[in-house]
Amino acid sequence: MARWPQLLIVLGLLGATAAAFAVTERLKLERSPITGTRVDPVFSPVCECARDVAVISFVVRRSETVTVDLLDTAGRSVRTLVRNRREPAGRVSYTWDGRDNSDRIVPEAGYRPRVQLERNGRTIVLPNPIRVDTTAPRIRMVRVFPRVFSPDGDGSRDRITSTYEINERARAMMLIDGQRRVLAKFPSREGKLVWFGRIDGGPVRPGVYEVRLRAIDRAGNRSARTRAVPVRVRYVELSRDRIEVVAGTRFSVRVRTDAPSYRWLFAGERGAGTRQVLILRAPEIPGTYFLYALVGDRADRAEVVVVSEQPQP
Numbered sequence: 001m002a003r004w005p006q007l008l009i010v011l012g013l014l015g016a017t018a019a020a021f022a023v024t025e026r027l028k029l030e031r032s033p034i035t036g037t038r039v040d041p042v043f044s045p046v047c048e049c050a051r052d053v054a055v056i057s058f059v060v061r062r063s064e065t066v067t068v069d070l071l072d073t074a075g076r077s078v079r080t081l082v083r084n085r086r087e088p089a090g091r092v093s094y095t096w097d098g099r100d101n102s103d104r105i106v107p108e109a110g111y112r113p114r115v116q117l118e119r120n121g122r123t124i125v126l127p128n129p130i131r132v133d134t135t136a137p138r139i140r141m142v143r144v145f146p147r148v149f150s151p152d153g154d155g156s157r158d159r160i161t162s163t164y165e166i167n168e169r170a171r172a173m174m175l176i177d178g179q180r181r182v183l184a185k186f187p188s189r190e191g192k193l194v195w196f197g198r199i200d201g202g203p204v205r206p207g208v209y210e211v212r213l214r215a216i217d218r219a220g221n222r223s224a225r226t227r228a229v230p231v232r233v234r235y236v237e238l239s240r241d242r243i244e245v246v247a248g249t250r251f252s253v254r255v256r257t258d259a260p261s262y263r264w265l266f267a268g269e270r271g272a273g274t275r276q277v278l279i280l281r282a283p284e285i286p287g288t289y290f291l292y293a294l295v296g297d298r299a300d301r302a303e304v305v306v307v308s309e310q311p312q313p
Contacts, residue, residue, distance in 0.1 A: 033120045034058045036091065039113060039128035044219035045098025045105050046134050051220030054130045056081070056113045057093040065118035068094055070111045071125065077114070078106055084118065098132050108132055133219035137170040141213045141226040148232045149258070151197025151204065152296055156258040159196045160231055162213060166190065166223075170215040175225065177210050187218065197233055206298070208232050235298035236262055238291065244305045245282040252279045253302060255293050265292040266304070282306045 036059035043054045056068065066087050069080040078100045100106050110129040117124070142163040149157040164172050166189050174182035174193040182193045193213070197204050208230050215223040239254035254277055255262055261274045267283045282304070283289065289304045 031061065032124070033061050033064065033117055033122055034115060034124060035061065037126055037128060039126060039130060041128070042131040042133055042219045043098065044133050044217075044221045047220035047222065049220040049222075053095040053097050055093055055095055056126075056130075057091060058115070058126075059091045060087050060089055060117075062089045062119075063087065064089075064120065066092070067116040067118075069114050070096060070130070071114050072106075072111055073109055078111065096130070098134075105134065106132055108134055131219075133217065133221065136221040137215045137217045137223045138167045139170070139172060139213050139215040139223045139226060140165045141229065144211055144229045144231065147230070148234055149197060150233065150235045150295075152235055152259065152298065154259050156260075159194050160211070161192050161194050162211060162229075163192045164190065164213050164215075166215050168217060170217040170223070173214050173216065175210075175212040175214060178212075180214075204233055206233050206235055206237075234258075236293050236295040236300050238293050238300045238302040240302055242303045242305065243291070244307065247282055247286050247306050247308055248284045250279055250281050251304075252277050253291070254278075257293075257295050259295045263294045265294070266290075 036057075038055070038057040040051075040054040040056075043051045045052055060066070064087055066085050067080070067083050069077045072078050079096065080101060081094045081096060098105055108131075110131050112129050113126045115124045115126065116122075142165060144160060144162045146157055146160060149160055151158050162174060166172065169187040169189055171187050172184045172191060172193055173180050174195055176195065176199075181199065182195050184191060184193060195211075209232075210228040211231055212228050213226045234256060236255065236257040236259070239256065243251060243253060245251040255264075255273065256276070261272055263272050264270065264278060264280075266280055267289045278293070280291070283306055286306045286308045289306060291302045291304050293300050
């Protein structure tokens with residue numbers, strides 16, 4: 001008779017274990033009350049961009065009263081997004097601006113969304129962490145080459161290339177006179193950007209342009225701009241804007257171009273040249289003439305003043 005209490009205790013434990021096992025197995029077989037979870041993996045609440053909030057979205061299988069909050073790495077709730085909100089069956093979405101319940105930006109870290117369902121009696125911590133990143137990347141321009149180029153499609157100095165280094169994996173962009181013209185396809189810590197001297201589908205006009213670089217990380221944080229590096233677009237250029245020469249004498253002018261040849265027009269005559277120094281003869285009649293140097297549809301002009309005799313110093 002003394003063994004009966006012990007036997008009852010053992011039977012009770014076995015019964016409880018069996019019941020717990022049954023409940024566990026039932027929960028395994030029971031479908032989760034939410035599905036289709038989508039959570040932004042990283043964002044920056046200070047980037048002032050489209051990624052300054054994180055979106056938490058999931059499908060509620062049936063109408064529920066929902067509470068959603070964010071947990072820090074220690075499991076403490078730092079922000080309640082909704083409390084006891086009645087949601088219909090279907091997809092629901094919530095946004096988090098990276099602030100805690102006191103409206104302060106939370107420290108950089110990973111945070112997990114927690115979903116509490118009143119009707120179902122379930123609390124689910126989503127396995128998808130959200131990383132808050134508020135630190136902007138740093139980019140350094142290593143080199144820009146060449147500094148003078150001609151985007152005319154002749155295969156010679158048609159583009160500029162800028163190499164760079166970034167302190168973290170981020171996408172680099174090239175700014176031309178403050179406007180983004182080139183964006184790297186993939187995040188990296190180093191690389192190069194190439195600008196073909198084209199805007200809105202066509203080559204830019206001759207002149208000086210400022211090149212800067214900037215980087216944007218996965219969270220949307222943007223680096224400061226690098227120092228400006230001037231580059232010059234030159235198709236064809238005469239070294240002098242005004243030339244004074246005595247009638248009937250020869251004169252020379254330097255022609256700067258990356259093209260293998262150029263055309264010239266002067267005083268009713270025309271020709272082609274390949275040398276950097278163009279030598280011509282002035283007309284016999286004094287007056288003002290214009291010299292044109294042409295490459296494709298681009299041209300430069302110089303005023304040629306023909307005088308009857310060399311002026312005295």
